[in-house]
Amino acid sequence: MPDATLLDQVKDFANRADPYPIYAKLRKNPVSRQDDGTESGTWVAATHGTIASLLQDPRVSSETLPPADRPRTGNPLTDLIVKPLKDWMMDRHRVFIFRDPPDHDVLRASVMHQFSRARIQAMRTRSERLVADLLDEKRDAREIDAVDDLAYPLPVTVICELFGVPREDEPKFHGWATQLATALEPDSLSDTEIRAANSRTFDAIGGYMADLIKEKRRHPQDDMLSGLANEATPEGAKMGDYDLVATSILMLVAGHETTVNLITNGLLTLLRHPDELERLRQDPGRAPRLIEELLRYEPPVQFRTRKTLSSIDIAGVTIPEGADLVLLLASGNRDAAMFPDPDRFDPDRTGTRHLGFGGSLHYCVGAPLARFEAEAALTALARRLKAPRLIEDPPPYRSGAALRGPEHLRVAIDGIV
Amino acid sequence: MSDRAVVVGAGLAALRGAEAMREAGFSGPLTIVGAEPYRPYDRPPLSKHVLAGEIQADATTLPSSLGADVDWRLGSPVTRLDRESRTLHRADGGTLLYDRLLIATGTRARAWPNPHEGRLSGVFTLRGRDDAAALRAALAAGPRRVLVIGAGFIGCEVASLCRQLGLPATLVEPGPTPLGRVLGSAVGAFIGAMLEGRGVDLRSGSEVEWLEGEGGRFVRAHLTDGTRIDADVAVIALGAVRNTEWLDGSGLSADPGGVDCDAAGFVLDTEGQPDPRIAAAGDVARFPHPLYGGRRVALEHWSHAVMQGTHAGQLLAGAKPASPYAALPTFWSTQGDVVVKSAGLTEGADAVAFTQGEPGSGRFIAVYGRAGRCIAAVSVDSARWLPAHAELVAAGAPFPPQGAAADRPSRGIMVLAPGFP
Incomplete structure (x- = not known):
C-alpha cells in the first residue's frame, strides 16, 4: 500500500471542509505525478498557468469515461445480445462534457442555440420570484437549512421549468441526479459498483426522458426540450434521440448538482465574512463582483478530469500519453501568481480570470443561469435574514470532492423580513 | 530641467x-x-x-x-x-x-499607381477613419458591384463584408490565391474556396490594367486579359x-x-x-x-x-521596460463570419501541416514549419486551438506536430509545400 498521495488527501472526506492547504502543497510543483498504482499515474495540474494551458490543448481529451460495461444479468439473451448493443449505443452517445471536437461542437451548439438570451432573462425574473416564495414559507422560522430550504429547490425548479419537466415529477430526479453526479468523481470511473448503479440510473432517467421527448414532439411547448426535439440550429444541426436523451440528462443533473454549491458556499462565505454580508445588504449592486469572487474562492466544481492523447511537455515535466489528468481548478484559483493574497476573500479584486466555470471549449454552458440564481438567492438572503448565525462551522459536507459543497447549512435567525 | x-x-x-x-x-x-x-x-x-x-x-x-x-x-x-x-x-x-x-x-494605404484613375469618384482606399466613413457611404448607396483590387487581409475582409451586405463583389488578385503572400497558396486556396462559397467572384491570377471613368465616376475595370468588370465602387487594397x-x-x-x-x-x-x-x-x-x-x-x-x-x-521614461519589445507576433482578421488568427511569422516556411479540423470545411489549423521546427500557426474558424499551437511556436517545437490530439483531420495530418511566391 503506497503512502497517501496529496491527491488521495484531496479525495479523503476528512479534508472536505478545507482542502485548500493541500492544494497549496500541490502547487509547489505546477504539474505533479500522483502514484495511483498504475504505470502512468495520475497527473495533477495545480497552478493557474498550467491548468489554463491544458484546458485548451488539443492533446488533452475529455473522453475519460471507460467503455460502457453494464452488469450481467445471468439471462443469456440479455447478456449476449442486448447488453453489448446497449453498451455500444451508450459509448456512441456520451454527453458532450465527455466528448471532444468535432462531435462535441455539434451537440453543444444545439444546446447553446436553445439557451437563448430571452430564455435566460425570463429565468432571471423567475429566480427572484422563486427565492421570494421559498423565503416566505420560512417567515416564522428561527432556524433554516440554507440547502434544503433554498439552495437546492431553487436551481432544481429553474432547470425543470427551463427544460419543461413537470414539477410533480421532480422528486424522481433528486436521487437520479445525486447518483449520476458521481461520474465526475475520479474514483467512480474505476469502481464497478458505482458504475453499475450509474448504468441503472441512466436507464431509469433515460426511459423517463425518452417518454417526455415523445410528448414534446406531439405537443411542443415553449421550453428547451421542445426546442431541442423539434428545431435545428441555423447550421442545420439537430440531435438524434440518443444524443437528445443524454444531453437533457446532463443538463438536468448539472442543474441539480452545481448551483446548489455556489449558493451554499456563498452564504457560508458571507457568514464567515460578516462585513461583506452587511455591504451586500446595503448595496445589492455588489452582487455580481461578489459572485465572481465566490467562483474563484469557493468554486462549486473543484476539479475536472481529462486524459492525454499524446505526451505533453509542460512546466518542466513530461506527462506521458494515455495518462489520467486532474485539472485542479480550485487550486488555480488560489495561485498567488495570478491572484495576489489568494486566500483572502476580496470581491473588489479587478481583472480576475478565475477558473470557476472551467475554460476553453468546455466552459460551463449554464454560467449565466448560475450567476443569476446565485445573485437572486444571496441578495435576498442578505436583505431578509435577521441576525443570521452559523450553527455549525464547518457544516457537514456532501461526499463529493469534485462537486464540493455543504450537505446542510443550518443558520439561526431572528426571523425573515 | x-x-x-x-x-x-x-x-x-x-x-x-x-x-x-x-x-x-x-x-x-x-x-x-x-x-x-x-x-x-x-x-x-x-x-x-x-x-x-x-x-x-x-x-x-x-x-x-x-x-x-x-x-x-x-x-x-x-x-x-x-x-x-x-x-x-x-x-x-x-x-x-x-x-x-x-x-x-x-x-x-498604397495608392493606385495611376493617380488620375485613383482620383475617380467611387475609387477608395481603406486605412483611416475618413476612408472608412466614405467607403461605408458608398456601400450603403447600393452599388451594382464592388470591385476589390488585392486579396490581402483588407481586401478579403472588404469582399466578404460586401457579400454579408448582399452586394455583388469581385476580388481581383494577381497571385494564385488570396492571402498568398502572408499565408502561402496552400492555405490561401482554402481561404479562396471559402470566399467563393460565400459568393465572392474571385479572380485569382488576374490583374487590373486600368480603371475606366465616365464623367469623373469610376464605371468599370479592365483586366490585363481583356475582361471588363462593371462596378460602381473600386477598393484599392494593395497593402501599406x-x-x-x-x-x-x-x-x-x-x-x-x-x-x-x-x-x-x-x-x-x-x-x-x-x-x-x-x-x-x-x-x-x-x-x-x-x-x-x-x-x-x-x-x-x-x-x-x-x-x-x-x-x-x-x-x-527611463524606466526598465516591463513590456516585451518583441513578443510572439499575433494578429486576427474577420472575414465575414469567419475569424482568421495567426501566431508567429510564416515567412521562410518550407512546409505547412494541417493539424486540426477539416481544411475542406473551412475550419482548420495550419502549422508552418521551417527546418523541422514550428514557426507559425494560423487558425481559420477554430481560434480555440490557436493558443496551444502558439505555445508550440514559441517553444520551437518539432515540425510537423506529432501524436494524437482531439479534432485531428479525418484523414490525418496533411503536410504540403506552403506555396509562397
Whole structure:
C-alpha cells in the first residue's frame, strides 16, 4: 500500500471542509505525478498557468469515461445480445462534457442555440420570484437549512421549468441526479459498483426522458426540450434521440448538482465574512463582483478530469500519453501568481480570470443561469435574514470532492423580513 | 530641467507609448503630433463594424488614461527631423523641440499607381477613419458591384463584408490565391474556396490594367486579359507603405521598409549607432526579432503596437521596460463570419501541416514549419486551438506536430509545400 498521495488527501472526506492547504502543497510543483498504482499515474495540474494551458490543448481529451460495461444479468439473451448493443449505443452517445471536437461542437451548439438570451432573462425574473416564495414559507422560522430550504429547490425548479419537466415529477430526479453526479468523481470511473448503479440510473432517467421527448414532439411547448426535439440550429444541426436523451440528462443533473454549491458556499462565505454580508445588504449592486469572487474562492466544481492523447511537455515535466489528468481548478484559483493574497476573500479584486466555470471549449454552458440564481438567492438572503448565525462551522459536507459543497447549512435567525 | 517629450504619430502605438511614459513617472511636457485631426482611434473595426454600418467611424476613438497635461497637435504631420538641434518641423510651418522622441508614424494605404484613375469618384482606399466613413457611404448607396483590387487581409475582409451586405463583389488578385503572400497558396486556396462559397467572384491570377471613368465616376475595370468588370465602387487594397519620408536627411537608418531599431527599441543612425533620445514602435519600427534569429521585421499588428508602444514609452521614461519589445507576433482578421488568427511569422516556411479540423470545411489549423521546427500557426474558424499551437511556436517545437490530439483531420495530418511566391 503506497503512502497517501496529496491527491488521495484531496479525495479523503476528512479534508472536505478545507482542502485548500493541500492544494497549496500541490502547487509547489505546477504539474505533479500522483502514484495511483498504475504505470502512468495520475497527473495533477495545480497552478493557474498550467491548468489554463491544458484546458485548451488539443492533446488533452475529455473522453475519460471507460467503455460502457453494464452488469450481467445471468439471462443469456440479455447478456449476449442486448447488453453489448446497449453498451455500444451508450459509448456512441456520451454527453458532450465527455466528448471532444468535432462531435462535441455539434451537440453543444444545439444546446447553446436553445439557451437563448430571452430564455435566460425570463429565468432571471423567475429566480427572484422563486427565492421570494421559498423565503416566505420560512417567515416564522428561527432556524433554516440554507440547502434544503433554498439552495437546492431553487436551481432544481429553474432547470425543470427551463427544460419543461413537470414539477410533480421532480422528486424522481433528486436521487437520479445525486447518483449520476458521481461520474465526475475520479474514483467512480474505476469502481464497478458505482458504475453499475450509474448504468441503472441512466436507464431509469433515460426511459423517463425518452417518454417526455415523445410528448414534446406531439405537443411542443415553449421550453428547451421542445426546442431541442423539434428545431435545428441555423447550421442545420439537430440531435438524434440518443444524443437528445443524454444531453437533457446532463443538463438536468448539472442543474441539480452545481448551483446548489455556489449558493451554499456563498452564504457560508458571507457568514464567515460578516462585513461583506452587511455591504451586500446595503448595496445589492455588489452582487455580481461578489459572485465572481465566490467562483474563484469557493468554486462549486473543484476539479475536472481529462486524459492525454499524446505526451505533453509542460512546466518542466513530461506527462506521458494515455495518462489520467486532474485539472485542479480550485487550486488555480488560489495561485498567488495570478491572484495576489489568494486566500483572502476580496470581491473588489479587478481583472480576475478565475477558473470557476472551467475554460476553453468546455466552459460551463449554464454560467449565466448560475450567476443569476446565485445573485437572486444571496441578495435576498442578505436583505431578509435577521441576525443570521452559523450553527455549525464547518457544516457537514456532501461526499463529493469534485462537486464540493455543504450537505446542510443550518443558520439561526431572528426571523425573515 | 524638465525634459520635453514628443510623440510623432497619433495611432495605437503612439497612444500606448504616451500612456506608458506617464505611468512610468515621466511628468515633463508631453506633446503628441498627428497628421489626422483626430485623437487616436482603433483601426480594426473600420474594415468590419464601420463598413457594415454597425457603428459610426467616429465611435472608434480609443479610451485613454492620459490626462489634461498632454499637448495635442493634431491635423498637420511632421515633415522633417533635425537631430542636431532636436527640432521637429511640421507641414503647417510650426516647430517643436524634443529631448525624448517616440516615432510611431505607422503606415498609409498604397495608392493606385495611376493617380488620375485613383482620383475617380467611387475609387477608395481603406486605412483611416475618413476612408472608412466614405467607403461605408458608398456601400450603403447600393452599388451594382464592388470591385476589390488585392486579396490581402483588407481586401478579403472588404469582399466578404460586401457579400454579408448582399452586394455583388469581385476580388481581383494577381497571385494564385488570396492571402498568398502572408499565408502561402496552400492555405490561401482554402481561404479562396471559402470566399467563393460565400459568393465572392474571385479572380485569382488576374490583374487590373486600368480603371475606366465616365464623367469623373469610376464605371468599370479592365483586366490585363481583356475582361471588363462593371462596378460602381473600386477598393484599392494593395497593402501599406510605411511613413518614413519625413526622416529623410535626419541621419537615421530609414527607408520605405521602416526605421531601424536596436534590440532595446532605440532607433539607429546610418552608422548603426543607437540614438538614446529616440525610440520607435508599431508598424513603422523595424527591429531584430529574437524569436526569429534576429531577423529585422516591421510588424503591422494590433497587439504588437500595444506591446511595443508600451515598451518604448517605458524606455523613454527611463524606466526598465516591463513590456516585451518583441513578443510572439499575433494578429486576427474577420472575414465575414469567419475569424482568421495567426501566431508567429510564416515567412521562410518550407512546409505547412494541417493539424486540426477539416481544411475542406473551412475550419482548420495550419502549422508552418521551417527546418523541422514550428514557426507559425494560423487558425481559420477554430481560434480555440490557436493558443496551444502558439505555445508550440514559441517553444520551437518539432515540425510537423506529432501524436494524437482531439479534432485531428479525418484523414490525418496533411503536410504540403506552403506555396509562397
